[in-house]
Amino acid sequence: MHVLCGTRQGVYRGRPGEFDDATRVLDSDRVMRIRQFGPRVYAATRSGLYRSLDGGDSWTRLETPQSEVYSVLEAPVGEQLFAGTHPAHLYVSTDGGDSWTERAGLQRLPSRETWHTPRHRNEAHVRSLGAVGADRLVAGIEVGGVHRSEDDGATWTERNDGVHDDIHHVLVRDTDHWVASTGNGLYRTRDAGQTWTRLDEALSNRYFREAFAHEGRLYAAATAGSPPTWGSPSDTDAALYESDDDGDSLRPVEYAGGPGAFVLSWAADDGNVYAGTTSGLVLRRDDDGWFGVGSVPSAVASLAAVAASESR
Incomplete structure (x- = not known):
């Protein structure tokens, strides 16, 4: 096994x-998301969507209608490939990325005209995509909220009542059970987004990038402010949290690099949980806590634990 950063x-x-001794295996613009579906690993980046068939050793760029790809999903696995882009559009391919069709229903949502922020060229992007059952998808828009489709992305309904609209990630724990990490809070729904519960009310840090769940435990991390405030490790002021009660209580835990290294990403394999930080430090959780296992030259925005290629 190896970890892709x-x-x-x-x-x-x-x-x-x-x-x-990490090796750069893909030279691209900023990577937004790495995901694995079956033997296929994808890197969604600001310079395009890339696919690896050998565990990340080699990559092929897939031509997408928009060059900036922020999210990727296979649903059903091996049958349909979805790409969420900047500006905020959703495309689907049924031939492995050779051709694409837009799921234009996302553009017809009532809130569509409000999806923009000065930080992102007064536009928005599909930051998160998840499968929540047969033909059911959930999309998180930065900035634009959470939306659900029950017909394979053809039409969508808004699920924004009670959740902040600056969506960084939606963790799908079950069909109706999701956790949304936002620029102002951590939220949970158990009814597919019809209602939301805020989980961070007792915390001072409110900027969340991504939550993660493994073997019944929920992991999250937060800072006091958005990226423009992270001028130095002392300004980052990050905290890492764990919860064994589905987020009803979030306990802060010590970790290597903290509070100057904000956890942006997570992965798990063989019972081990890994975390990637703004400082490039990679952490691993063991029985005694979170410890550094090495670093890469840049912030780790996404992680994936994959099987090593047999050719290596």
Whole structure:
């Protein structure tokens, strides 16, 4: 097994405990998301969508209608490939990325004209995509809220009542059970977004990038402000939280690099949980806590634990 780290400089590959010798396997613009579906690994980046068929050793760029790809999903796995882009559009391919069709229903949502922010060229992007059952999808828009489709992305309904609209990630825990990480809070729904519960009311830090769940435990991290405030490690002021009660209580835990290293991403394999930080430090959770296992030259925006290629 090795871990792929998506950074501002492309994708790095390292073995647990050997990240100081990590190798850059994809030279690209900023990586937004790395995801694996079956034997296929995808890197959604600001310079396009890339696919690897050998665990990340080599990559092929897939031509997409928009060049800036922020999210990727196979649903059903092996049958349909979705790409969420900047500006905020959703495309689907049924031939492995050779051709694409837009799911234009996303553009017809009542709130569509409000999807923009000065920080992102007065536009928005499809930051998160998840499958929540047969023909059911959930999309998180930065900035534009959470939306659900029950017909394979053809039409959509808004699920924004009670959740902040600056969506960074939607963690799908079950068909109706999701956790949304936003620029102002961590939220949970157990009814497919019809109602939301805010989980961070007792915390001072409110900027969340991504939550993660593994073996019944929920993991999250937060800072006091958005990226423009992270001028130095002392300004980052990050905290890492764990919860064994589905987020009803979030307990802060110590970790290597904190509070100057904000956790942006997560992955798990063989009972191990990994975290990637703004400083490039990669952490691993063991029985005694969170410890550094190496680093890469840039912030780790996304992580994936994948099987090593048999050719290596």
